[in-house]
Ligand SMILES: Cc1ncc(C[n+]2csc(CCOP(=O)(O)OP(=O)(O)O)c2C)c(N)n1
């Protein structure tokens with residue numbers, strides 16, 4: 001079997017991500033997948049910091065830092081500029097957190113993909129506004145502690161289903177991906193790169209500081225998210241053909257939750273409720289996948 005992850009490294013060591021930062025690993029793998037001929041649009045987030053202060057950079061590829069809500073519009077403009085300069089094959093990859101995607105950048109993103117602009121939009125999802133101090137976002141899961149949803153009154157609404165919302169735009173390609181399944185992640189980014197039009201990739205990115213997890217367990221926590229079906233791995237073509245790409249094992253959600261201090265306050269009844277919701281969403285996903 002050939003090794004499916006390119007050996008090239010387009011991210012330098014010595015970046016300023018925290019120990020065990022899932023978002024840093026996500027970028028390293030994404031760049032291995034798409035290669036050097038790329039412009040990365042970094043939306044205000046932890047990654048604005050991880051990339052390094054000018055004139056330093058942790059990336060070996062052209063990078064443009066931009067405002068929080070502008071990932072969709074700036075990526076559209078950069079793609080148009082590259083085309084005018086005779087570089088239609090250069091990949092444009094927007095790189096934004098969950099706050100920049102699910103919340104404040106949502107309008108620009110929805111507009112851009114409705115126009116079917118030709119870029120890959122990656123949302124690395126650490127399930128809160130981490131860079132400004134762990135505030136809840138619409139990607140924060142039900143029951144989680146954040147600084148704005150303290151343990152006595154944790155988040156009481158479900159996580160927004162962003163992949164389904166993007167698929168509902170009927171764009172050519174939408175997928176979820178995990179740093180614990182790097183070959184699946186690389187394959188999805190390379191597949192996206194080969195498709196013209198809008199592509200959306202949703203990567204779960206554990207944040208030891210915000211999730212109160214062990215830095216050394218970032219990959220284990222990522223894997224448990226997939227195995228417990230909290231974060232299933234799948235792809236959607238043209239909003240219609242749904243396909244599960246990694247079959248999960250039968251890990252109970254408690255295996256995932258108990259490795260993260262942000263869920264410490266949950267009662268057994270609340271954990272049962274999370275399990276029931278995960279099972280229901282998995283059944284819905286399978287039904288869609290079978291139809292597709
Ligand atoms: C319009 C605007 N409001 C607020 C901020 C402050 N801000 C910078 S990064 C950030 C949090 C971003 O959260 P997310 O997109 O989830 O990325 P993360 O920090 O978690 O990596 C905020 C609120 C900003 N830069 N611009």
Ligand SMILES: [Mg+2]
Nearest residue numbers: 097098128130
């Ligand atoms: Mg975030």
